[in-house]
Amino acid sequence: MSFIERPRFSCMLGGALATLTSLPRVIPIIHGAQGCGGQLTNSFAYGGYLGVGYCGGASLPSSNVSEKEIIFGGAERLKQEILSAYEVMDGDLFVVVTSCMTDLIGDDVESVISEVERPEYPLIFVDTGGFKGNSYYGYDIVIRSLFEQFIPVSEEKDDRLVNLLGLVPAYDPFFRGDLEELRRILSLIGVKATTFVTPDQTIEDIKNAGKAELNVVLSPVNGVRAAKAAKEKHGIDYIVTDLPIGSNASVEFALAVAEKLGIDEEYVRKALAKEIDRYYSYIDRATDVIADTDFQNYAVVINNVTEALPYAKYLDNEIGWLPEYIFITDELRDKTKQLIRESFEAIPFENRPELVFETDTFKIQQYILQKRPQFLSDTYYDKLDPAFVLGSSIDRKLAQTLNGNLLNTSFPVSSRIILNHTYTGFNGGLALLEDLITAQVSGR
Amino acid sequence: MKFDVNFDVQFPNPRERQRATAYAFGGCTSDLRKGSCAGCLGRCDRSFTQAMFCQMGVSTLISFSTKDSVVIMHGPVGCGSQSHGIDFSIKQYGAARGVKMEGARWLSTNLNETDVIRGGNEKLYDTILEADRRFRPTAIFVCNTCAPGVIGDDIENVVNRAQEQVTATVVPLHCPGFGAKVFSSAYDVVYHGIMHRFGFEPKKYIDYTPFDKSDPDYEIKKQRYEFKKSRTVHLYNAWSIGPGDEKEIKRLLEAIGLNVRTFVEYKEPDDWRFITEAALNVSFCHVHDVYFLEFLKREFGIPYIFPTIPIGTEQTVKFVTAIAEFFGLEKEAEALLKKETEKLKKALEPIRKNVEGKSVLISGGFLRIGATGLLADEIGLKVIGFRNFNYDEFGDQLFSEVQEKIGDVQNAVSTQANELVNMVYKLKPDIAISHPSVGVWLVKAGVPSLTLFAQRFTYFGFTGAYSLAKRIERTLKNTAYARNLSQHTKLPYQEQWYGKSPYHYITGLPETDNPNI
Numbered sequence: 001m002s003f004i005e006r007p008r009f010s011c012m013l014g015g016a017l018a019t020l021t022s023l024p025r026v027i028p029i030i031h032g033a034q035g036c037g038g039q040l041t042n043s044f045a046y047g048g049y050l051g052v053g054y055c056g057g058a059s060l061p062s063s064n065v066s067e068k069e070i071i072f073g074g075a076e077r078l079k080q081e082i083l084s085a086y087e088v089m090d091g092d093l094f095v096v097v098t099s100c101m102t103d104l105i106g107d108d109v110e111s112v113i114s115e116v117e118r119p120e121y122p123l124i125f126v127d128t129g130g131f132k133g134n135s136y137y138g139y140d141i142v143i144r145s146l147f148e149q150f151i152p153v154s155e156e157k158d159d160r161l162v163n164l165l166g167l168v169p170a171y172d173p174f175f176r177g178d179l180e181e182l183r184r185i186l187s188l189i190g191v192k193a194t195t196f197v198t199p200d201q202t203i204e205d206i207k208n209a210g211k212a213e214l215n216v217v218l219s220p221v222n223g224v225r226a227a228k229a230a231k232e233k234h235g236i237d238y239i240v241t242d243l244p245i246g247s248n249a250s251v252e253f254a255l256a257v258a259e260k261l262g263i264d265e266e267y268v269r270k271a272l273a274k275e276i277d278r279y280y281s282y283i284d285r286a287t288d289v290i291a292d293t294d295f296q297n298y299a300v301v302i303n304n305v306t307e308a309l310p311y312a313k314y315l316d317n318e319i320g321w322l323p324e325y326i327f328i329t330d331e332l333r334d335k336t337k338q339l340i341r342e343s344f345e346a347i348p349f350e351n352r353p354e355l356v357f358e359t360d361t362f363k364i365q366q367y368i369l370q371k372r373p374q375f376l377s378d379t380y381y382d383k384l385d386p387a388f389v390l391g392s393s394i395d396r397k398l399a400q401t402l403n404g405n406l407l408n409t410s411f412p413v414s415s416r417i418i419l420n421h422t423y424t425g426f427n428g429g430l431a432l433l434e435d436l437i438t439a440q441v442s443g444r
Numbered sequence: 445m446k447f448d449v450n451f452d453v454q455f456p457n458p459r460e461r462q463r464a465t466a467y468a469f470g471g472c473t474s475d476l477r478k479g480s481c482a483g484c485l486g487r488c489d490r491s492f493t494q495a496m497f498c499q500m501g502v503s504t505l506i507s508f509s510t511k512d513s514v515v516i517m518h519g520p521v522g523c524g525s526q527s528h529g530i531d532f533s534i535k536q537y538g539a540a541r542g543v544k545m546e547g548a549r550w551l552s553t554n555l556n557e558t559d560v561i562r563g564g565n566e567k568l569y570d571t572i573l574e575a576d577r578r579f580r581p582t583a584i585f586v587c588n589t590c591a592p593g594v595i596g597d598d599i600e601n602v603v604n605r606a607q608e609q610v611t612a613t614v615v616p617l618h619c620p621g622f623g624a625k626v627f628s629s630a631y632d633v634v635y636h637g638i639m640h641r642f643g644f645e646p647k648k649y650i651d652y653t654p655f656d657k658s659d660p661d662y663e664i665k666k667q668r669y670e671f672k673k674s675r676t677v678h679l680y681n682a683w684s685i686g687p688g689d690e691k692e693i694k695r696l697l698e699a700i701g702l703n704v705r706t707f708v709e710y711k712e713p714d715d716w717r718f719i720t721e722a723a724l725n726v727s728f729c730h731v732h733d734v735y736f737l738e739f740l741k742r743e744f745g746i747p748y749i750f751p752t753i754p755i756g757t758e759q760t761v762k763f764v765t766a767i768a769e770f771f772g773l774e775k776e777a778e779a780l781l782k783k784e785t786e787k788l789k790k791a792l793e794p795i796r797k798n799v800e801g802k803s804v805l806i807s808g809g810f811l812r813i814g815a816t817g818l819l820a821d822e823i824g825l826k827v828i829g830f831r832n833f834n835y836d837e838f839g840d841q842l843f844s845e846v847q848e849k850i851g852d853v854q855n856a857v858s859t860q861a862n863e864l865v866n867m868v869y870k871l872k873p874d875i876a877i878s879h880p881s882v883g884v885w886l887v888k889a890g891v892p893s894l895t896l897f898a899q900r901f902t903y904f905g906f907t908g909a910y911s912l913a914k915r916i917e918r919t920l921k922n923t924a925y926a927r928n929l930s931q932h933t934k935l936p937y938q939e940q941w942y943g944k945s946p947y948h949y950i951t952g953l954p955e956t957d958n959p960n961i
Binding site: 043 | 491492493494495496497498499500501516519520521522523524525526527528529531532548549550551552553554555556557559560567570571574578590591593594595620621622623625627859860861862864881882884885934935936937938939940941949
């Protein structure tokens with residue numbers, strides 16, 4: 001894999017820390033250099049100023065290995081660190097995570113763990129050496145480890161309980177609001193959902209995840225490994241769905257989950273009818289300003305593999321905009337790209353955008369400008385105007401070059417703080433329309 | 445104190461070795477000073493440690509604020525990924541200095557498992573070439589991280605090879621995180637890279653045209669130039685020093701007739717060639733630049749001083765006076781400072797009434813917190829504790845003043861949140877002033893906290909003292925946020941931890957007669 005200009009993710013440890021600090025009362029213990037914990041916290045902060053959480057940043061226990069440990073090994077230091085953490089830190093689950101350098105020096109973390117295991121302090125180990133993958137993978141492997149090492153296997157399943165997987169804290173910046181909205185939608189059809197990383201979750205909820213009938217993975221890539229592990233160990237079946245944005249997509253989502261759980265389609269449609277009415281009565285009153293001002297835009301969607309297609313689909317299918325380019329910014333294997341292409345082809349776009357896999361910020365801009373120059377000596381040429389970029393803070397330059405608007409929807413998000421804002425489901429569809437129009441009237 | 449260092453090495457020693465900088469200590473100010481003089485602090489360590497910054501992260505600061513530079517993070521993709529946040533600040537604070545900055549431009553060599561086995565040299569080489577082609581930068585800083593550091597990649601060699609192919613100056617920075625416990629070692633690393641790769645003297649016909657000897661005005665022109673240089677002082681800024689700070693100190697020094705320039709941040713490397721066009725170099729804070737100033741002294745014979753950090757009336761007066769003395773401008777300075785002091789004193793009076801007697805805990809870099817403590821004392825706050833990130837002998841002068849004025853209060857050397865909240869639990873400050881990344885733990889613990897440096901405010905000099913006093917007053921006016929939050933949030937520490945000493949896990953503490961907290 002090549003170098004990357006301003007990567008839109010961090011390392012596996014970074015994703016693991018973003019996830020662990022979002023899980024309820026979890027104490028991560030880093031086996032790594034002193035800067036890993038602090039700086040990776042500062043890095044995932046740019047998921048809409050996602051703070052340290054329960055135990056991130058300067059509270060993260062970290063073995064802070066230095067030259068001495070590189071030469072003599074860091075196992076003893078880690079052992080001391082874990083035992084001290086037991087004395088000081090207050091948590092329901094301790095999770096040892098490693099960094100690339102401790103992987104390199106080859107510390108035998110497993111044997112340290114077996115030495116320090118105490119029944120009163122649940123402890124698991126997740127190997128997150130930095131160069132093995134990026135932060136999305138870090139999320140997956142943490143959740144997978146929970147299923148493999150922590151969540152008790154339950155023979156008894158609750159046929160109205162599902163787990164929602166696939167949204168990565170910080171790197172899917174709206175993860176909390178999105179998961180809460182999807183849980184709300186599922187509750188309308190009588191289904192409960194475990195969300196893992198939203199603030200309401202407790203360690204009991206996590207332990208209960210083994211009782212779920214189904215794992216719903218909201219990403220074609222992230223969370224799939226965890227779902228596979230859960231299937232193997234806990235016998236929980238899984239489906240992979242798109243992140244639903246807007247009314248139509250939300251109904252599709254509810255129907256897909258319902259089908260797997262054996263819930264009657266009619267029942268679902270009836271249960272959601274009121275929600276759809278409510279949604280469109282909001283849209284209804286937004287129509288005056290939209291119709292009077294011609295707010296239809298060409299759009300460029302720049303996002304990760306989880307969110308890029310859903311945003312484009314919403315723009316095209318739900319509000320009748322013209323997404324022209326979709327850039328997926330993850331590093332993906334060819335097989336996965338093929339898979340994504342297939343789901344892209346399956347979306348019934350009115351105006352089919354171009355799908356591009358590009359990690360590099362500079363090349364994204366270059367790609368558009370080479371195809372659609374913004375300045376030509378000719379009076380008449382096919383310009384992207386009016387343009388709207390749905391991307392990250394570092395796509396601001398592209399938006400300025402296109403003389404268009406920017407809505408900061410993908411990592412890094414530094415132009416807004418995100419608490420429980422959502423761009424998913426019914427409420428998210430409304431919020432997205434709200435923000436797309438607001439951007440165009442905010443100067444008034 | 446004497447600063448003894450060898451510049452003729454591939455990379456500088458970390459400060460814990462180079463100048464016995466401590467990173468772990470707990471006790472009172474008197475113990476801290478005693479330990480520092482006897483070198484005892486260097487023996488302190490911890491048996492429980494928490495995450496913080498590393499020298500690689502800190503190395504990016506000067507690198508990014510060099511105008512039109514590009515930074516390459518040579519390591520796995522997570523290293524340096526916090527740099528998204530720097531983009532905004534360098535643009536904003538550059539603009540405030542009248543410098544148009546491009547924003548944070550950086551690349552990660554994105555080392556993966558294969559690269560770690562095969563070595564990342566070729567990837568780094570390609571990245572340097574692409575960085576140059578893509579951005580045409582003035583300088584390319586290459587930050588070496590832990591992984592290539594451990595596998596022993598020879599980045600010096602790669603950089604030299606790439607240098608032949610690119611127009612930008614490529615600067616290798618040997619800053620793997622594991623290499624230094626004291627993360628401010630980064631400043632030495634970056635200055636080391638800069639001093640070995642750039643020139644610091646103006647070039648004939650590029651930067652200046654020599655005076656023509658046949659010119660009838662030759663003598664007068666020459667004298668004019670020499671006079672100006674003899675009245676020129678260079679100030680060394682740093683990340684934590686905002687545009688307002690520079691402006692304030694410039695204002696004071698210019699008022700006594702000096703010509704003032706700031707280096708090295710927010711300048712492009714071509715501007716650095718004027719670094720030697722000064723009669724005196726002044727450091728605001730030796731933590732940042734004493735390494736470089738010592739180099740300029742040895743190499744170019746430019747004297748330097750670091751009188752103190754100009755925070756609060758007394759330290760500002762001291763700072764300006766020391767510079768004035770060097771130039772023989774004591775009288776001018778005295779008149780100016782007298783007037784400024786009076787004006788400030790009058791302005792601070794109403795603030796004093798509102799904040800008097802409130803207790804404050806200050807946490808961050810040691811010079812800045814010491815001087816901030818004196819300022820807090822000046823406006824009537826009760827300083828009840830300090831928490832230094834690091835500490836070495838360079839702080840002894842300031843902290844002897846602090847001890848004299850404020851008393852022998854708690855004075856820890858720590859970046860650990862567990863020690864901080866324990867200290868807060870016992871000292872119960874009304875307010876805290878803290879370095880970024882620390883404040884959140886204070887606010888969660890119910891203590892309103894304002895940032896020790898916020899570049900959008902002025903902190904230095906007379907106007908800075910007023911600004912900080914106003915901020916303290918403003919913060920104390922409504923503390924509902926911290927109060928509400930602390931009632932509804934739980935810190936990740938066990939109750940029993942608060943029953944122990946905050947310094948429980950610090951090993952090798954020197955003996956003391958002072959009571960512990």
